[in-house]
Amino acid sequence: MSELLFVEALTSALREEMERNPQVVLLGEDIGRNGGVFRVTLGLQARFGPERVVDTPVSEAGIVGAAVGLCLARMRPVCELQFDAFSYPALNQIITHVGRYRWRTRGTAPMPMVIRMPCGGGVRAPELHSDSPETYYCHTPGLTVVTPSTPADAKGLLTAAMRSPDPVIFLEPKKLYRHLRGEVPDGEHVTPLGVVRTVREGEDVTLFAWGAMVEVATATADALAQKGVSAHICDVRTLSPLDEEGLLAAARATGRVVIIQEAPRTCGVASEIAAILAERAMYDLKAPIQRVTGFDVPHPYFSIEHHHRPDPSRVLAAVHGTLEA
């Protein structure tokens, strides 16, 4: 075990998998000599050379489109897109090719790529540097959408993503890069995709969260514990395809559900989880499901962004509403 920053855990996953598998290549803007704008790829070009850690032109569709070709050439590309909202120029490639190539070739041309990007707000960034684009990807069949919330999961899930037979959209909460430190297993560490993580067990209310919102859920649970309320926390981790059985078990643990999501509310992952619970666990629920989400607005400039991002006070209000229902 080593005590690592979230960003260092990601770097170790990339470095170790590149050592193990010569088919893994990284491509992205500024990822080589500069190590990426968040320094996730720091030192990797020096170690593996400019052909395996490729500084590309400013070209999101070009990066992802080239990765499609690399998969056909039986490589395992890992693309870095510099910011969440800068993935939108690549949406055409992601939706029309990355998510569909396996299907249109009847399984003969899989797309085993990882598309990494920072996501979310809370770091006082300019416009279009704080988006939570998860729903666009979850709504696209063929993609696996993953977001870690701890350094250990950052390493374990990214390693699993680089071994997945299907394309993985890997969302890295930028708030956690240098703010969160934790124990990370040394050497090979793989965390299966598609399985929720129980952050803590509790009896009175279940909090569902993912990415940077797991911290918010934990802070809320600590505050609830002071008042004698025991919260169960489920880190969703893989946003698509969802671990329905894991979600159902977590909801049934308490019968009261609050879902916390940083992304805008409409048609989001929180809505999907709420619908699954309503379809399959309605009679196990003791109160209406609550969602605490970002508002249906563009992510605001940073002087007011704290009103937009769910915080423990908003979650507490929702929990109280659930407990009183």
Place this chain on the structure above:
Amino acid sequence: MIYLRVFDERALIYHRHGRIGTWAISWGHEAIQVGAMSALRDHDWAFPSYRENKVGLVRGMSPADVLAGCRGHPQGWWNPNIWRLGSISIPVGSQVPHAVGFAWGERLQGRDTVALAFFGDGATSEGEFHEGANLAGVLGAPVVLLCTNNQWAISTPVRQQTRATSLADKAVGYGMPGVRVDGDDVIAVHLAVSEAVERARSGGGPTFIECVTYRMQAHAFPDDPSVYREDTDAAAARRNECLVRYERYLQRLDLLAPEVATRFRDEALARMAAAITEAEALPVPDPSLVFDHTYERKTPAMSRDLARLQASLAPGAAGKDSGRTP
């Protein structure tokens, strides 16, 4: 070339019968498709757009499979590794970066494969064409970017597509050679592509080739060109199209007797008649195919949906679905 032409002619008729679905016709583009494909080695790859829906025939794909594809039948969804062909790209220009990434990946693994991307004049207005071409230049990827300038992107003439006098001029901006060639001359196309392929294979990087031709037919069925253009240009193009020219050329050299050309055409017609019979005799696809191959394995939710679909299709099941999720 005759075989590809006959395929298009028959496809038009089958479409009008309602026996195949939408078909992008490339009548008159045979010199480009055959000229370019014959400049590749077997292990080289091509990345077709929807208008190169017949290039698989040049690689030996069964016409029945190509027709099956036009019928929406999975028999026609090809394995790219067998035919060394990327799957047909419908979004315009989006296959250009695929060819670049593929070519570069092959080079990284020490193979001398070349990739050829087919696209039309309209694609040169798309961002992904630019991003792919730019990346090809920067990486020095062994790729040939082959533009079929048939003067029309559905109803948009090339003069409304670009202010450039020649599409080949765009190559300068990407730091690669730009070549303009008569797309109705199969020998000229073959030579231009052969030279570009050789440059790519020997480490000389990418080439942009503009093949100038004319789209004599509709964009696809049921497009109607009479709405947006006079037929005089198309009629003139028909008098000078690639098959007419190549046949005349070979006859002048005494390399092709008229009866031989007729025999080729008759043989192609017989193959097509057999192919449509074969394609129409394919079994109805299993409904489970709806859920196959989206992921390596079906998700639990997909398996549940499939069970419900199969139950609803079982004999006597009509109206019995309660709508409740198990």
